[in-house]
Amino acid sequence: MQDEDMIGVVGPAMAAVLPPHLRLLLLTDGKRISQVVHVLAELGVADHLADGPRTVADLAKATDTHPDALARVLRVAAGFGVFAEQEDGRYALTPVAEALRSDTPDSQRDLVLFNGDEMLWRSYGELMHTVRTGRPAFDKVYGRTFFEHLEAEPAAGRLFDRAMTQMSRATATLFVGQYDFSRYASVVDVGGGNGLFLTEILTAHPEVRGLLVDQPGVVAGAVERFAEAGVADRAEAVAGDFFAELPAGRDAYLLKAVLHDWDDDSAVRILRRVRDALTAPGARLLICEFLVAPSNRWDRGKLLDLDMLLRFGGRERDLSQWRVLLAEAGLTLLNDPVPGRWAVLECAPA
Numbered sequence: 001m002q003d004e005d006m007i008g009v010v011g012p013a014m015a016a017v018l019p020p021h022l023r024l025l026l027l028t029d030g031k032r033i034s035q036v037v038h039v040l041a042e043l044g045v046a047d048h049l050a051d052g053p054r055t056v057a058d059l060a061k062a063t064d065t066h067p068d069a070l071a072r073v074l075r076v077a078a079g080f081g082v083f084a085e086q087e088d089g090r091y092a093l094t095p096v097a098e099a100l101r102s103d104t105p106d107s108q109r110d111l112v113l114f115n116g117d118e119m120l121w122r123s124y125g126e127l128m129h130t131v132r133t134g135r136p137a138f139d140k141v142y143g144r145t146f147f148e149h150l151e152a153e154p155a156a157g158r159l160f161d162r163a164m165t166q167m168s169r170a171t172a173t174l175f176v177g178q179y180d181f182s183r184y185a186s187v188v189d190v191g192g193g194n195g196l197f198l199t200e201i202l203t204a205h206p207e208v209r210g211l212l213v214d215q216p217g218v219v220a221g222a223v224e225r226f227a228e229a230g231v232a233d234r235a236e237a238v239a240g241d242f243f244a245e246l247p248a249g250r251d252a253y254l255l256k257a258v259l260h261d262w263d264d265d266s267a268v269r270i271l272r273r274v275r276d277a278l279t280a281p282g283a284r285l286l287i288c289e290f291l292v293a294p295s296n297r298w299d300r301g302k303l304l305d306l307d308m309l310l311r312f313g314g315r316e317r318d319l320s321q322w323r324v325l326l327a328e329a330g331l332t333l334l335n336d337p338v339p340g341r342w343a344v345l346e347c348a349p350a
Contacts, residue, residue, distance in 0.1 A: 001180070011259070031121065036076045037100075038116025041109050045074075045083070046093060046100035052092035107166065114163035119149070119156060123310040130310055134229060137310045146311045165196065171342050172200040175288050179344040181205055184251035184284070188213060190242050190274060191258040195222030197288075198254075202231040211247060213240035242270045248277040256288035260304075261314040271329030278349055285331060285347040292318040293340030301340070324348075 018026065043063040048054065056074065060067040067321040078085045083097045093273070099108040114120070119138075126137035136144050144194040150157040174196070181187060189198040192212040202210050212235070226235040240246060242258065253274050259267045274285050290301040301316045307343050308314035317325065321338055326333055332350040337343035
């Protein structure tokens with residue numbers, strides 16, 4: 001069962017346990033709960049418990065915090081299965097807390113730190129501004145765009161990069177597991193950042209060759225990653241812009257978590273650029289994005305959609321929205337991806 005499937009179980013289970021009015025109040029506790037988890041992640045409590053349970057006094061000393069205040073925060077976290085209080089009062093890791101460790105391959109700590117950072121919660125504090133105007137709340141809060149903020153605040157930029165790398169690592173593994181990229185002799189990752197996704201594909205499929213296209217300041221890191229992974233003989237990286245002409249004639253073109261950053265008009269412009277590059281017989285565009293579930297169903301993509309809206313006016317899309325977007329760009333959807341999860345949309349010229 002995928003992570004998004006697990007999350008989908010929470011809603012019905014909660015409805016069965018709590019009366020409607022208490023469930024409603026619990027939904028308003030999100031800001032409290034997220035800050036509890038964020039603080040414990042920032043303090044590195046999970047790392048301090050990696051060798052076994054410890055008392056609150058020990059943890060307070062290790063994290064330079066107030067013992068009573070820390071105990072009360074841990075108690076809330078334990079109520080949601082993040083850490084567990086034992087009978088002797090010591091705290092221990094749970095499977096959820098394991099993901100807060102910084103030294104595990106599937107760590108989610110940087111994503112938790114980003115999700116609890118003021119970059120997100122201050123924007124959500126101005127959600128009404130976006131609802132009334134349709135414009136990103138982030139711009140109102142900070143007086144500049146999201147990416148201008150990352151450039152002006154190096155610490156924020158580093159946190160964002162770490163969080164996105166963490167998410168990209170998880171989704172790259174998911175995509176490689178659900179789609180057969182070996183069908184293509186050559187793959188172009190458009191806007192592929194530091195090359196993590198392309199490296200995963202080339203590692204899984206030794207017969208495939210890859211090309212990464214992204215901004216000049218990014219591609220140097222991709223070259224290093226290719227070398228470290230031992231795929232440099234089959235991979236290259238070139239500076240480019242997905243709003244400009246792209247290298248043509250390859251078998252498959254990837255857009256992974258790119259289009260959700262943009263409004264529909266900008267997304268169509270990107271798609272048309274890729275459409276122009278699909279000159280090889282049987283060439284495909286593979287869009288790797290979260291596919292929003294139908295109405296009245298829980299999936300995390302609906303929250304991610306608000307993130308995109310508040311940050312920079314982008315959006316997560318459902319299947320009908322993708323079909324409209326593709327049609328405007330002269331493309332058609334060939335497969336039947338499953339909504340409510342990260343999916344690969346296989347597209348070809350209409």
